Amino acid sequence: MTSSASSRRDARRNHERLLAEARILFAERGIEAPLDELATRAQVGAGTVYRHFPTRDALVRELYDTGVAELHDFAPEILGAETGWRSVELYLERLAAWVAESPYLPAVMRRMAEIDPGYKPGTEFAEPIERLVSRAQAEGTLRPDVTGVDLSVLVDMLGSVGQYGGAYLPFWRRQLTIVLDGLRARPDVTPLPGVGLGFDAFHDMSHAKGPRTSRQGPRRARH
Template identity: 80%
Template sequence: MTSNASPRRDARRNHERLLVEARLLFAERGVDAPLDELATRAGVGPGTVYRHFANRDALIRELYDTGVADLHDLAPEILGAETGWRSIELYLERLAEWLIGSPYVPAVMRRMAVIDPSYKPGAEFADAIAGMVARAQAEGSLRTDVTAVDLSVLVDMLGSLGQYGGAYLPFWRRQLTIVLDGLRARPDNTPVPGDGQAFDEFHDMSHAKGPRPAATQASPHPSGE
């Protein structure tokens, strides 16, 4: 039993080490970084990488799924807060903090959209976020023209501060405070222009491979002149 358990422990240890090093490698060099380099960083042979992950897509999928699991772990604290406004605060703070510390996530999201466009486990959070927004607005603490997508975009914006690396970690809550102050309901709030984007459209856009070109106005002349 001991001899069988030890290889299993070693395999689990190697698996976790590969995931840790993959996060660091992909954050530094993108999701197309050589897997041989991943093996070197993890201190294992190249064959070990492929025993745990059949190919790059399998590794990326697992990183994506562990990210979704992280969000599930954060949900009880956020949704169980004593007030709707506190849920809003925790949502922005916890998710932005997670993204800042996980700069590989946007690239993994974009690649998953290419690997499997129909795979959208993150969309399951849409109703929970909408409910959080409705609760805070019913309290009168969140401005009434803010949507769930607005909050998700703000998380992405704050999370992008991770591009500055660890040197900015002591400072990013300055931007968080400014954002939260702008979200509070006040009689003199400047109205937000236009209607917000639908959540499913935002989900697909945020997982897109890259920016989509803006639509151009058709020329009135067939020649384009």
């Protein structure tokens, strides 16, 4: 193996290690955690961190884009399920587990909305989710007044159990079962009040939720 190939391999390994440790660090201490600590946890020098991520925002953007890529990975199983109802089950189960196990995500989403307000790759999932909903409703298994945004909000609600830490993760499927029972079509269902939110509005709302982290202070303090 040539020295250049070995260097590229080491660089890729360091990059992946930094991303993995950043997820843990940001989940524990928030996205303003010192990047010097990230270097310590990843067992690399501070210079290595800044070569891969010149600014904190560069790291946040990659974590965000990695999350979008992971959503794409879920799609074949969810959309290819044997029934529409099974697609609904898988959508809630897979995505809520992903959010619950990634408590850094809300802060990353908020920061991305500040960094690049026009960057909205998540909206590409609106049409597939609506197709999923329509399919289940056509089967008569999903209540007819539920929208794709309703399911997305439920993912956020179920995923919020991640705030309790890993100790609660073995138990969150209790809430998932309650939610799924409430989504099933049946004659005595209570009509949902009001009109459902649109996907664009939901995207903007979900990226602005929760307390904002202050961006005050010297610019260099955020590196």
